[in-house]
Structure formats: C-alpha cells, structure tokens
Amino acid sequence: MPAELIKGAEVAKLIREELKTEVDELRDKHGITPALVTILVGENPASLSYVTAKNKTAHELGFHSTQDNQPEDISEADLLELVDKYNNDPQIHGILVQLPLPKGIDETKILYAINPDKDVDGFHPVNVGKLMIGTAVFLPCTPAGIQELLIRSGTETSGAEVCVVGRSNIVGKPITNMLLQKAPGANATVTLVHTRTKDVPAHTRAADILIVAAGVPKYVKGDWIKPGAVVIDVGVNRIGKSEKTGKAILAGDVDFDEAMEVASKITPVPGGVGPMTITMLMKNTVKAAKLGAGLL
Amino acid sequence: MPAELIKGAEVAKLIREELKTEVDELRDKHGITPALVTILVGENPASLSYVTAKNKTAHELGFHSTQDNQPEDISEADLLELVDKYNNDPQIHGILVQLPLPKGIDETKILYAINPDKDVDGFHPVNVGKLMIGTAVFLPCTPAGIQELLIRSGTETSGAEVCVVGRSNIVGKPITNMLLQKAPGANATVTLVHTRTKDVPAHTRAADILIVAAGVPKYVKGDWIKPGAVVIDVGVNRIGKSEKTGKAILAGDVDFDEAMEVASKITPVPGGVGPMTITMLMKNTVKAAKLGAGLL
Numbered sequence: 001m002p003a004e005l006i007k008g009a010e011v012a013k014l015i016r017e018e019l020k021t022e023v024d025e026l027r028d029k030h031g032i033t034p035a036l037v038t039i040l041v042g043e044n045p046a047s048l049s050y051v052t053a054k055n056k057t058a059h060e061l062g063f064h065s066t067q068d069n070q071p072e073d074i075s076e077a078d079l080l081e082l083v084d085k086y087n088n089d090p091q092i093h094g095i096l097v098q099l100p101l102p103k104g105i106d107e108t109k110i111l112y113a114i115n116p117d118k119d120v121d122g123f124h125p126v127n128v129g130k131l132m133i134g135t136a137v138f139l140p141c142t143p144a145g146i147q148e149l150l151i152r153s154g155t156e157t158s159g160a161e162v163c164v165v166g167r168s169n170i171v172g173k174p175i176t177n178m179l180l181q182k183a184p185g186a187n188a189t190v191t192l193v194h195t196r197t198k199d200v201p202a203h204t205r206a207a208d209i210l211i212v213a214a215g216v217p218k219y220v221k222g223d224w225i226k227p228g229a230v231v232i233d234v235g236v237n238r239i240g241k242s243e244k245t246g247k248a249i250l251a252g253d254v255d256f257d258e259a260m261e262v263a264s265k266i267t268p269v270p271g272g273v274g275p276m277t278i279t280m281l282m283k284n285t286v287k288a289a290k291l292g293a294g295l296l
Numbered sequence: 297m298p299a300e301l302i303k304g305a306e307v308a309k310l311i312r313e314e315l316k317t318e319v320d321e322l323r324d325k326h327g328i329t330p331a332l333v334t335i336l337v338g339e340n341p342a343s344l345s346y347v348t349a350k351n352k353t354a355h356e357l358g359f360h361s362t363q364d365n366q367p368e369d370i371s372e373a374d375l376l377e378l379v380d381k382y383n384n385d386p387q388i389h390g391i392l393v394q395l396p397l398p399k400g401i402d403e404t405k406i407l408y409a410i411n412p413d414k415d416v417d418g419f420h421p422v423n424v425g426k427l428m429i430g431t432a433v434f435l436p437c438t439p440a441g442i443q444e445l446l447i448r449s450g451t452e453t454s455g456a457e458v459c460v461v462g463r464s465n466i467v468g469k470p471i472t473n474m475l476l477q478k479a480p481g482a483n484a485t486v487t488l489v490h491t492r493t494k495d496v497p498a499h500t501r502a503a504d505i506l507i508v509a510a511g512v513p514k515y516v517k518g519d520w521i522k523p524g525a526v527v528i529d530v531g532v533n534r535i536g537k538s539e540k541t542g543k544a545i546l547a548g549d550v551d552f553d554e555a556m557e558v559a560s561k562i563t564p565v566p567g568g569v570g571p572m573t574i575t576m577l578m579k580n581t582v583k584a585a586k587l588g589a590g591l592l
Contacts, residue, residue, distance in 0.1 A: 128424075129421030130424075132424050174504070180490070182491075188492075196478075196485070
C-alpha cells in the first residue's frame with residue numbers, strides 16, 4: 001500500500017481559515033488589526049516573489065500589511081534606523097526582513113536589532129533561546145509548520161524515535177529542540193544527523209518520524225526508511241526545467257517514488273512543508289498582535 | 297582493564313592556573329581586574345556553601361569578588377533594582393544570582409533582567425539562543441565543563457555517536473546543542489533521551505560518548521554501556537551517610553563499579569564534572585572582563 005500524502009497545502013488552508021476567524025474576532029471585539037511589515041532590500045527576484053506571497057496572504061487574512069522596498073545600496077545604519085522606526089511604531093505588530101541582504105550589510109546585526117516582541121520569523125536569539133528552554137513565544141516558521149503537520153496528521157510524537165537530517169539554524173536545530181521538549185506535540189527521542197555523521201542510513205532506518213532538511217535532491221533512498229515511518233521532506237531543489245512549460249522541476253531531499261513504497265505517510269514536494277511556512281508566519285503575526293494588546 | 301579516570305579536579309586545577317596567568321596579564325598590561333558579584337537571597341545552607349566556594353575561587357584567581365547577601369524577604373522589585381544597579385556598574389563584569397530564590401520571587405524574571413553581557417552563568421535566553429545558533433558567548437558552566445573534559449581527555453567528538461541522558465535546561469539540552477555544532481570539540485551525532493524515551497538502554501549502548509544527567513543514582517548499569525565508551529557522569533546523589541565521619545555518601549547517575557569494567561574512560565563522582573563547574577564560571581568572568589574592555 002503506498003504511503004498516505006500529508007498535504008501541507010490543504011492543512012495550511014485550514015489553518016488560514018482558523019486564523020481568519022481569529023482576525024475577524026480581534027477586529028470586531030477589540031478593534032485590533034494585525035499589522036505586518038516586510039522589508040525588502042534590493043530586487044532579488046526570488047526574494048521579491050517571497051515577500052509578495054507573504055503580503056498577499058496577509059491581505060487575504062485581513063491584516064494591515066506593508067511591503068517596504070529599499071534600494072540595494074541602503075547603508076547598514078539606515079536599515080538599522082528603519083528597523084528601529086518599526087520597533088517603536090505601536091501600529092506594527094510583526095517585522096520581517098527578507099533575507100539574504102546585500103553584501104556589506106551584517107545580516108546578524110539587522111536581525112538582532114528587531115524587537116523580539118515583533119520578531120515573527122523567530123530568528124532573534126531571545127526567541128531561539130526561549131524555544132530551547134521550552135518557553136517559546138514565536139517559533140520559527142518552517143519548523144512550526146512541520147510540527148503542525150505531525151499533529152494534524154495524527155502522528156504520535158511522544159516516545160517516538162525521530163531522526164532529523166541536517167543541522168541548519170532555520171530547520172534542523174530548531175525542530176530538534178522543539179520535538180525533544182516536555183510538551184504536547186513533542187516528547188520525542190531525537191537524533192540529529194549531519195555531514196559529519198558516520199552512518200546516516202543507520203539512523204534514518206531507526207526513525208519512526210524522519211525529517212529531512214539536507215539540501216541534497218533525493219538524498220534519502222527508499223531503503224533508508226523504516227517501513228511504516230512518517231517522512232517529512234523539507235527539501236526544495238530545482239532539478240531541471242520542463243520542456244513543455246518552461247517551469248522548474250522540483251524534487252525534495254527524499255527519493256519520493258521509493259519512499260512512497262515504504263513510508264506510512266509522506267509530505268510531497270511541492271505542496272508539503274512549503275505552504276505551511278507562510279501560514280505559520282501569519283499565525284505568529286496574529287500572536288504578536290494579541291501579545292501587544294495584552295490579550296495573551 | 298579498568299577504565300581510565302577523567303579527573304575533573306585535576307583538569308579544573310590546570311584551567312585555573314591558565315586563568316591565573318590570564319588574570320595577571322590583564323592586570324599588568326591593561327589595568328583590569330575581573331570582578332564578579334554573587335547575589336545570595338536568604339540563608340539556604342547549600343546555596344551559602346555554593347556562593348562561598350565561588351567567591352573563594354574568584355579570590356584565589358585574583359578577581360574582585362563580592363558576595364551580596366540579601367534578606368529572605370526582599371521584594372522582587374528590590375531584587376530587580378539590585379540587579380540593575382550591577383548591570384549599570386562598569387566595575388562589575390559578571391553577575392550571578394544564586395538559585396533557588398525564595399517563593400514569591402519569579403526566578404525567570406530575575407535571570408532575564410541580568411545584562412546578557414554580564415550573564416556569566418549563561419542562562420539568559422539571549423545567551424541560550426546564541427549557543428543554539430552556534431555563536432555562543434557565555435556557555436553554561438556545567439556543559440562547558442563537560443566539553444572541556446572531553447577535549448582535554450583526548451576524546452574525539454567529531455563523528456562520534458553521543459547519547460545524552462536527561463533533558464534539563466542546565467545540562468542535557470545545552471550539551472546536546474553544543475556537541476552537534478559544526479565546531480571544534482563538537483561535530484558529534486547526538487541523541488537526547490529522557491523519561492519519555494521508549495528504550496533508553498538501546499540508545500546508551502550505541503554511544504561512543506555517554507553523558508548522564510538523569511538525577512537518579514546508579515541509573516545507568518554496566519551493560520547499558522558500549523565497551524570502550526567514554527562516560528561522563530553529571531549526577532551527584534546523596535545515597536547515605538558515613539557512620540564513621542557523618543559525611544554524605546555520594547553516588548553518580550552511573551553504576552560506577554560496573555561502568556569501570558566496560559568504559560574506556562569515566563568521570564568519578566565526586567571529583568569529576570563537579571569541580572569543573574565553578575572553574576568555567578571563572579573562565580566566563582574573565583571573558584566578560586575582556587569583552588567589556590574591548591579586548592575580544
């Protein structure tokens with residue numbers, strides 16, 4: 001029996017409907033409209049498409065959402081001043097600086113300058129630290145999306161053996177720290193494997209839940225997967241271009257066809273983890289608005 | 297052949313000698329004397345003995361070190377004000393608030409009020425976050441001591457299979473995050489096991505390096521250990537009292553006699569990890585003094 005698909009696009013739609021209800025209630029009962037500002041520096045086409053998608057979703061949910069475009073040659077000092085302006089603007093609940101930033105601007109410095117209470121990306125060390133301590137306020141969006149997919153697909157995490165492949169600050173490390181906490185949707189035994197791991201397949205084969213964020217197309221083969229495991233594929237790799245449509249052909253970090261024959265559930269690429277990320281950003285922005293109003 | 301002992305007391309002495317040289321140089325070349333303040337609230341005898349030991353070591357190394365005793369009934373507001381006074385005192389490099397605090401005082405609130413640049417305990421979320429991101433400034437003292445013991449005992453961590461038992465914020469979570477980083481003395485494949493783990497011995501038996509901070513005396517048996525493994529026992533449990541001397545009899549979280557027959561190296565209890573903790577606090581304080589003077 002082939003694996004069941006965990007359809008992130010559908011789960012994301014459901015969560016956005018829940019959020020829409022929350023936003024309507026916030027506006028009608030409390031006169032508050034969640035407000036997000038996205039800062040885009042330069043004209044990187046991929047970055048532009050990301051922030052456009054974020055703003056579009058924000059508008060669909062009834063947020064105030066502003067895209068603040070800045071020229072490629074903005075100075076670090078001016079960008080810090082801009083962040084500070086939004087930090088001090090009580091009308092703004094969430095601030096997102098789209099990465100990467102142009103050379104010459106210290107990304108870390110900019111991200112650390114964002115008020116942690118408005119850090120809806122969850123990248124500020126205060127928020128990273130609270131995540132590790134087990135008192136997270138804003139979870140980073142991709143790992144938060146992964147955890148939601150596990151919960152909403154009925155995947156038991158408590159006591160489960162989890163293997164996370166890849167130790168990035170955006171996915172691998174935070175999802176590891178989230179799933180090992182003493183908390184609902186967590187309580188798992190987690191092993192993080194990476195480029196220095198001696199025998200990666202030995203670990204992936206022992207996992208009830210396998211989360212792959214390696215950045216290598218089709219890295220995980222079918223026989224690396226425990227029969228019946230739940231597989232979350234975070235990879236998005238362009239492996240070619242369709243001759244017909246000219247569009248990029250995407251592959252995940254897992255050999256999907258092989259995995260379908262072994263896993264019990266799997267996220268497809270595209271349409272799996274991807275659509276969850278923006279939705280969790282929206283969820284964080286609603287939370288920031290509520291926190292700002294003293295409603296949480 | 298019985299396991300070799302990793303003598304924390306001796307390693308700690310060596311590091312303190314290195315620190316003493318650094319302190320002498322700081323004073324002679326730069327006119328700076330590292331200054332630590334320890335805040336003790338109430339008269340808990342264990343806490344008193346801990347802060348006394350910390351101040352004694354600080355004095356031996358030539359620090360300025362002040363023990364600031366406050367009454368059991370100090371208000372949270374007054375304690376916050378005291379912390380703030382030291383935050384703003386350029387003569388103070390490191391601030392340590394001895395835990396536990398009396399009921400009625402929010403420990404988290406007090407710890408989070410310490411200036412992260414003076415947080416020599418490494419418990420502030422900014423410092424915890426930087427640890428997880430891989431840009432640590434102040435490592436928490438016990439895990440930092442464990443990493444030093446691994447390095448100085450010639451234990452290869454890169455590519456090693458590490459099992460950490462126990463998910464506390466003071467030991468288990470930070471040492472896990474430290475050892476999985478892409479960094480010297482790290483690069484290990486780490487699994488964190490805890491009370492919800494289904495088969496703890498299966499994980500401990502697979503570990504080249506086994507770090508136990510479970511808080512249960514003699515929890516790890518000899519046959520839970522891989523032959524030739526390096527065992528770090530963080531537990532300090534009082535299991536009785538000597539009839540002769542009246543002193544407490546201590547046991548670690550590992551069955552030491554059994555482990556001696558299986559492991560290649562092991563830390564004794566007492567005299568293993570314990571003596572490292574205060575030493576790493578001193579190391580953090582020297583670092584804080586250097587950072588404060590712009591020397592790092």
